[in-house]
Amino acid sequence: xxxxxxxxHDFTKEExxxxxxxxxxxxxxxxxxxxxDKVIATLFFEPSTRTRLSFETAANRLGARVIGFSDAGNTSxxxxxxxxDTIKMVSNYVDLIVMRHPLEGAAxxxxxxxxxxxxxxxxxANQHPSQTMLDLFTIRQTQGTLNNLKINMVGDLKYGxxxxxxxxxxxxxxxxxxxxAPDELKMPQEYKxxxxxxxxxxxxxxxxEGSLNDCDILYMTRVQQERFTDPMxxxxxxxxxxxxxxxxxxxxDNMKILHPLPRITEIAQDVDDTKHAYYFKQAENxxxxxxxxxxxxxxxx
Amino acid sequence: xxxxxxELKVSAIKNGTVLDHIPASQLFKVISILGLxxxxxxxxxxxxxxxxxxxxKAIIKVADRYFEETEINKVALVAPDAKINIxxxxxxxxxxxxxxxxxxxxxxxxxxxxxxxxxxxITTKFTTTYENGELKLHCRYCEKNTSSDNMKIISEN
Numbered sequence: 001x002x003x004x005x006x007x008x009h010d011f012t013k014e015e016x017x018x019x020x021x022x023x024x025x026x027x028x029x030x031x032x033x034x035x036x037d038k039v040i041a042t043l044f045f046e047p048s049t050r051t052r053l054s055f056e057t058a059a060n061r062l063g064a065r066v067i068g069f070s071d072a073g074n075t076s077x078x079x080x081x082x083x084x085d086t087i088k089m090v091s092n093y094v095d096l097i098v099m100r101h102p103l104e105g106a107a108x109x110x111x112x113x114x115x116x117x118x119x120x121x122x123x124x125a126n127q128h129p130s131q132t133m134l135d136l137f138t139i140r141q142t143q144g145t146l147n148n149l150k151i152n153m154v155g156d157l158k159y160g161x162x163x164x165x166x167x168x169x170x171x172x173x174x175x176x177x178x179x180x181a182p183d184e185l186k187m188p189q190e191y192k193x194x195x196x197x198x199x200x201x202x203x204x205x206x207x208x209e210g211s212l213n214d215c216d217i218l219y220m221t222r223v224q225q226e227r228f229t230d231p232m233x234x235x236x237x238x239x240x241x242x243x244x245x246x247x248x249x250x251x252x253d254n255m256k257i258l259h260p261l262p263r264i265t266e267i268a269q270d271v272d273d274t275k276h277a278y279y280f281k282q283a284e285n286x287x288x289x290x291x292x293x294x295x296x297x298x299x300x301x
Numbered sequence: 302x303x304x305x306x307x308e309l310k311v312s313a314i315k316n317g318t319v320l321d322h323i324p325a326s327q328l329f330k331v332i333s334i335l336g337l338x339x340x341x342x343x344x345x346x347x348x349x350x351x352x353x354x355x356x357x358k359a360i361i362k363v364a365d366r367y368f369e370e371t372e373i374n375k376v377a378l379v380a381p382d383a384k385i386n387i388x389x390x391x392x393x394x395x396x397x398x399x400x401x402x403x404x405x406x407x408x409x410x411x412x413x414x415x416x417x418x419x420x421x422x423i424t425t426k427f428t429t430t431y432e433n434g435e436l437k438l439h440c441r442y443c444e445k446n447t448s449s450d451n452m453k454i455i456s457e458n
Contacts, residue, residue: 007444082421082422083417083421084421084422084423101417102415103415103416103417103420104413104415104416104417104442104443104444104445105416105417105418105440105441105442105443105444106417106442108417108441108442109417109418109421109423109442123417123443124415124443125415126443126444126445127444190446193432
């Protein structure tokens with residue numbers, strides 16, 4: 001089976017660091033058409049503008065050609081074709097598959113069926129490892145290191161897959177976590193057990209203002225309406241946090257604010273002009289991280 | 302073992318396998334795990350028998366059949382304390398202790414309704430782990446855990 005990236009656990013610490021180095025190289029030299037004779041499929045069974053455009057930009061910058069769909073509605077999937085058959089068929093056409101699917105585990109299954117590498121671009125609430133790689137890349141870029149950082153995760157820590165994967169990836173680098181969330185959206189016990197087992201310290205709070213001043217990274221997340229089965233629950237928590245520029249007076253100089261985007265009310269517009277805002281640069285980094293993942297899995301870097 | 306004047310609630314078999322000390326509530330799960338529904342051999346079972354240890358227990362006797370270790374170990378998923386007796390000529394010639402296998406393929410449904418295995422014709426795959434002494438099945442696909450309370454056995458067809 002060719003090497004795929006389905007879950008962040010599929011990469012060792014060494015592989016992560018290697019891919020980050022490759023991404024850094026792509027950031028310096030954006031035009032490296034090393035995949036000129038390759039075709040990459042982007043199969044989006046669930047729409048996602050940002051992730052898809054970022055992957056397609058990465059593939060294009062590498063010189064590869066891209067085929068695919070951005071919505072399963074107009075494909076044979078709507079005629080009842082199984083995922084297995086779709087993947088088998090596309091495997092015969094292309095050199096690598098990028099896929100997003102609303103069901104959890106779909107990408108792992110696709111990687112077992114496919115004859116080419118598969119990159120998971122999100123499978124329901126489960127994994128989204130390229131987001132984790134670009135988060136790691138951004139953290140290292142802003143702090144010069146991944147080691148011994150204080151990371152404050154804010155917002156939806158219950159359903160947010162990006163924070164779960166980032167927590168697991170950062171566990172290699174001796175971090176110190178703060179989890180800032182309303183009671184309804186606290187970090188699940190299984191992740192706290194994971195940290196306890198590794199001896200990694202964390203504190204939990206509901207108070208954003210009280211937890212701003214001693215962190216190196218402030219990782220904000222959106223409360224995702226689509227993950228809630230109960231709309232009343234969503235209404236209760238959707239506006240819990242609203243970060244404004246005036247709250248940042250006591251923040252450390254090196255502190256940077258990250259957010260997987262799209263943001264709604266959790267970061268006010270006036271934060272964009274502070275030295276701490278870094279989320280747009282973070283989104284740009286997604287292209288370099290994905291270029292690095294694609295070329296690593298295809299054996300080019 | 303039931304001999305020495307003790308009344309047998311389920312009649313003895315000459316040769317075969319006896320599964321004893323199954324919690325009464327798990328009897329039909331054990332039957333479907335072993336696929337006994339489609340078994341051609343003589344199968345007898347008793348449910349809600351008195352048991353000092355379990356309160357109500359169940360017992361299954363399968364004549365002229367000896368199970369592979371990998372097959373019988375699956376029973377531990379729902380009846381970890383079951384005792385397996387191998388019978389030859391009405392005598393117990395071997396007692397087997399079962400243990401939950403490290404990997405489970407098929408048999409159990411993933412408890413996560415959003416798992417791909419519940420929407421496409423895919424064989425479930427789990428690794429077994431223990432959390433605070435409780436058995437959990439970790440799904441290879443959705444990476445979620447199914448606890449023993451939520452375990453649903455996939456019956457063969």
